[in-house]
Amino acid sequence: MTWISKAWKCISFLGLDDQSSIRKRTIILSNQLNATLFLLMVILSLSMWYIRMLNNSVITLASYRLMWMMGINILHILLSYYKHPKWAKAILILSAPLIFIVIPTFMGFVENDSFFSYSAIIIALSLIPQLLIKPSANKYLYTLSMAYYLFLLIINDDLILHYGPNTLASKAIYSSFQIYAEITNIAIFLFINSSVFYLKWLNNNYEKKLIKNNQRLDQHLEELKATNEHLRVTQEQLVHSEKMATLGILTAGVAHEINTPLNFISTSSLLIKNRIDDLQDGVTPQDLESNLIQANEILDKGVEQAAFIVTSLMTFSYDGKSKKALYDVRSIVKSTLLFLKCKIPVDLNVEQQYELKEPIYVFAEKIHQVVLNIIDNAICASLEAKDKLIKVHCYPLTQAGIKYACISIFNKGAGIEDKIGKRILDPFFTTKSINSGTGLGLSTAFNLVKDHKGTLAYKNHDGGVEFIIKLPISGE
Numbered sequence: 001m002t003w004i005s006k007a008w009k010c011i012s013f014l015g016l017d018d019q020s021s022i023r024k025r026t027i028i029l030s031n032q033l034n035a036t037l038f039l040l041m042v043i044l045s046l047s048m049w050y051i052r053m054l055n056n057s058v059i060t061l062a063s064y065r066l067m068w069m070m071g072i073n074i075l076h077i078l079l080s081y082y083k084h085p086k087w088a089k090a091i092l093i094l095s096a097p098l099i100f101i102v103i104p105t106f107m108g109f110v111e112n113d114s115f116f117s118y119s120a121i122i123i124a125l126s127l128i129p130q131l132l133i134k135p136s137a138n139k140y141l142y143t144l145s146m147a148y149y150l151f152l153l154i155i156n157d158d159l160i161l162h163y164g165p166n167t168l169a170s171k172a173i174y175s176s177f178q179i180y181a182e183i184t185n186i187a188i189f190l191f192i193n194s195s196v197f198y199l200k201w202l203n204n205n206y207e208k209k210l211i212k213n214n215q216r217l218d219q220h221l222e223e224l225k226a227t228n229e230h231l232r233v234t235q236e237q238l239v240h241s242e243k244m245a246t247l248g249i250l251t252a253g254v255a256h257e258i259n260t261p262l263n264f265i266s267t268s269s270l271l272i273k274n275r276i277d278d279l280q281d282g283v284t285p286q287d288l289e290s291n292l293i294q295a296n297e298i299l300d301k302g303v304e305q306a307a308f309i310v311t312s313l314m315t316f317s318y319d320g321k322s323k324k325a326l327y328d329v330r331s332i333v334k335s336t337l338l339f340l341k342c343k344i345p346v347d348l349n350v351e352q353q354y355e356l357k358e359p360i361y362v363f364a365e366k367i368h369q370v371v372l373n374i375i376d377n378a379i380c381a382s383l384e385a386k387d388k389l390i391k392v393h394c395y396p397l398t399q400a401g402i403k404y405a406c407i408s409i410f411n412k413g414a415g416i417e418d419k420i421g422k423r424i425l426d427p428f429f430t431t432k433s434i435n436s437g438t439g440l441g442l443s444t445a446f447n448l449v450k451d452h453k454g455t456l457a458y459k460n461h462d463g464g465v466e467f468i469i470k471l472p473i474s475g476e
Contacts, residue, residue: 011035015080015088027085030076030132034092038073041066061109068099086141093129093145097122097152102159110164118160119185122153123192130196136204146193153189157182326359327367329394329405336371337392343379348388355395360405360473362452367471370445370456374409374467377442381413381465388412389464397470404454407469415460 012028012035045066052059072095079088101118104110129145157178337350344350375390382388391410396403442456449456454471 015083034076041070089132105159324361327364330354351391353393366448373445378411382411385412403473404470410466412464
């Protein structure tokens with residue numbers, strides 16, 4: 001049935017483009033009505049031809065009327081195709097009563113069976129201009145069409161009585177109450193068409209209200225879009241602030257950790273300098289050998305620690321082209337703790353337990369960000385606890401046949417209330433004081449874990465809170 005729907009759509013939009021079709025509904029309806037009438041005329045013509053074949057009869061005026069109407073339908077199609085919709089409507093409105101009633105009456109083609117139905121047919125056909133014409137858009141054509149049908153309704157009875165065959169028994173009967181029938185027909189005509197006109201007026205007012213409401217909605221939509229864009233820009237600024245806060249933590253951690261290897265290097269450099277001074281004082285190289293070996297060992301240790309810091313820092317870097325790769329979760333957690341060491345108070349104990357030995361496919365810099373945000377929150381939560389303790393536990397877990405790598409971060413801070421827990425992963429929600437947090441730490445962590453198709457959840461325990469990061473080992 002696809003080709004039928006395509007053909008019907010093509011006929012409906014004849015002479016129109018898709019953009020103007022919404023505003024030209026009466027033209028579409030005119031094309032559809034004309035196509036329906038054409039198909040009906042074809043079916044009736046074929047039926048009458050078949051009946052004539054069976055009865056071996058000749059063609060009659062009834063068959064000619066169908067052919068004339070098909071000609072009008074074809075002319076309507078041509079006018080619509082060449083974009084003359086008003087002429088196409090006019091010819092469809094004016095021709096129907098002429099072909100089916102007026103012309104046959106002038107030719108004396110009136111039957112007893114149809115004698116009393118002509119007025120009803122004219123009233124029914126008068127609904128065509130009501131459907132195809134908008135009074136506000138085509139006032140003159142609408143007025144002309146209504147006057148045309150009213151005129152036909154008034155003179156129709158006189159035409160039938162004058163041109164109809166004298167042998168019609170209905171003529172004598174109808175003549176006795178002609179004036180009453182005409183008054184009744186005119187009243188019915190006025191009632192039906194005034195009712196339709198009133199309904200169209202109501203519908204037109206309703207459409208105007210809808211248009212105004214749609215314009216208001218469009219205005220509100222534009223305002224919402226502008227507000228949403230403003231919120232998006234604000235969110236990007238806050239996310240940038242969160243990144244800068246993380247960068248600040250890393251910078252402080254690097255500055256703190258780099259002091260140790262720098263001290264080693266500085267010490268070894270001082271030893272070497274002192275031994276060079278001793279050489280100038282006449283000390284033999286053999287006497288300096290042990291001191292130089294010690295200085296070299298100190299230097300190697302400092303360089304080794306500096307290299308470890310740089311290697312750990314590299315996993316935090318992100319150039320916008322991150323790819324999943326096999327990483328050891330232990331090294332990710334340990335390097336994160338390394339840069340957070342400067343924030344950990346002396347009386348805060350950090351216990352580490354690593355049972356997971358299998359590397360997993362992750363975006364390393366994203367998991368660093370997750371672990372850093374959660375441990376940083378754990379440090380803040382532990383500051384007011386009597387027994388300051390953070391436990392980091394990495395272990396494998398199998399659920400529903402899927403292997404997961406779990407990172408558990410427990411702190412002995414206060415528990416999380418249910419009303420706070422429901423919003424704890426929402427963007428911009430924070431329990432910290434003003435200027436102490438953006439409320440994007442856990443939200444960012446949640447989204448980064450979600451990028452790995454993992455989960456991030458919390459669990460209250462007696463005397464503490466545990467956050468559990470669960471990542472699929474396969475990385476899929």
